[in-house]
Amino acid sequence: MYAVGASMVPCILPGDSVTIQRARSQTISRREVMLFLRNRRRIINRFVDRKVAASHDNMGGSCLIIRGDRVVRNDPPVFSCELPGRVDSIERGSRKVEIQDAGTKTLIVRLPQSFDQAAYLHLRFATCWRTLFFRRHKCQA
Numbered sequence: 208m209y210a211v212g213a214s215m216v217p218c219i220l221p222g223d224s225v226t227i228q229r230a231r232s233q234t235i236s237r238r239e240v241m242l243f244l245r246n247r248r249r250i251i252n253r254f255v256d257r258k259v260a261a262s263h264d265n266m267g268g269s270c271l272i273i274r275g276d277r278v279v280r281n282d283p284p285v286f287s288c289e290l291p292g293r294v295d296s297i298e299r300g301s302r303k304v305e306i307q308d309a310g311t312k313t314l315i316v317r318l319p320q321s322f323d324q325a326a327y328l329h330l331r332f333a334t335c336w337r338t339l340f341f342r343r344h345k346c347q348a
Contacts, residue, residue, distance in 0.1 A: 214250075214275030214278055215252065215276050215277065216276065216277045217276070218240065218276050218297075218306065218307045219240070219251065219294075220299065223297050223298065223304070224297070224298045225242075225251060225294045225295075225296065225297050225298070226294070226295045226296045226298075227242050227291060227292045227294060227295060228293055228295035229292040230290070230292040230293045231287065231290075232270075232271055232285075232287040232290050233269075235271065235290075235293060236254070237256070238255070238308055239254050239293050239294075240254075240294040240306055241253070241254055241271075241273065241290065241292065241293045241294065242292055242293070242294065243273070243289045243290050243291070244289050244290075244291065245285075245289060252273040252274060252275045253273060254272070254273055255274050255281065256271075256272040256281075257269060257272070258272055258284065260284050268286060269287070270284035270285060270286050270287075271285045271286075273285055294306060
């Protein structure tokens with residue numbers, strides 16, 4: 208399981224845990240959420256397109272174009288050597304969460320893309336919601 212940052216809000220919230228299933232770049236389909244490695248960092252973003260591009264170790268190979276749900280621009284291309292797999296499931300607290308499709312473009316998806324304040328408010332609301340309705344017992348030292 209991996210902890211996730213804020214670029215995939217509202218599909219994946221910070222603190223959510225994700226389970227990764229091994230996958231090859233040819234088997235990834237559009238709008239799937241995937242894990243890739245870049246500069247010794249693990250990054251989770253959504254696959255949006257496939258292109259042919261050259262890298263320093265790959266001459267004209269296939270690459271994946273990816274983007275976080277909260278980001279308007281694409282990230283640099285991802286090559287197959289950087290792709291461990293796809294997100295299989297998301298856990299929020301003690302329950303599994305359905306992986307949302309970014310293609311739906313509902314208001315809850317568009318607002319965090321357009322305004323950082325909307326993303327901040329969404330994250331604050333999600334945190335308060337968890338605290339109010341999914342309380343866990345805390346250890347006292």
